[in-house]
Amino acid sequence: MSTEVIVYVLTALAAVVVVLTRLRLGRRSGGAGRLNMGQGLVNVHTIAGSLALVSWVVFLVASEDTFVGSSTFGILSLACWWVTVAAGLLILVRWRRPRGRHASQGSEDSWSDGPGLSILAHVGMLVGVSVFTWAYLTSVV
Numbered sequence: 001m002s003t004e005v006i007v008y009v010l011t012a013l014a015a016v017v018v019v020l021t022r023l024r025l026g027r028r029s030g031g032a033g034r035l036n037m038g039q040g041l042v043n044v045h046t047i048a049g050s051l052a053l054v055s056w057v058v059f060l061v062a063s064e065d066t067f068v069g070s071s072t073f074g075i076l077s078l079a080c081w082w083v084t085v086a087a088g089l090l091i092l093v094r095w096r097r098p099r100g101r102h103a104s105q106g107s108e109d110s111w112s113d114g115p116g117l118s119i120l121a122h123v124g125m126l127v128g129v130s131v132f133t134w135a136y137l138t139s140v141v
Contacts, residue, residue, distance in 0.1 A: 003140045010128040011056060017121045018049030018084065024118075025091065041094075045087035052080035056132070060141055074136055081129040088122035 025042045055068075055077035062069030092115065135141045 007135050014128050015053050017125050022046045048080050048083040052084050085126050085129050092122050
């Protein structure tokens with residue numbers, strides 16, 4: 001499988017992570033996980049992820065002689081991906097088990113039995129964006 005195909009597949013998977021994170025944590029009440037997630041971090045993840053996805057796809061399909069196919073546009077798109085990854089990893093930090101005898105119990109998560117899905121998604125996103133960056137730096141895309 002060529003590296004370019006891998007980049008396209010990882011782009012589709014990254015889109016799924018951005019959308020599912022929003023669906024899973026975007027509700028004001030009853031959010032997934034141990035704690036109700038603050039909307040600020042989820043909004044950063046959604047907005048940066050949406051900008052990253054749209055700009056990355058446009059960059060991938062654009063001709064190199066246009067602005068959206070330029071290296072500057074590619075770098076801006078990668079920056080949005082890295083902001084999305086950082087927000088996703090910060091979301092994962094919220095899953096850690098609270099300590100102490102007065103710590104509250106986690107809320108129920110109907111999508112999985114804990115943070116497993118989020119860990120898979122956001123660590124996978126870190127790997128995927130690393131591949132995007134490597135592919136960009138080596139001029140594969």
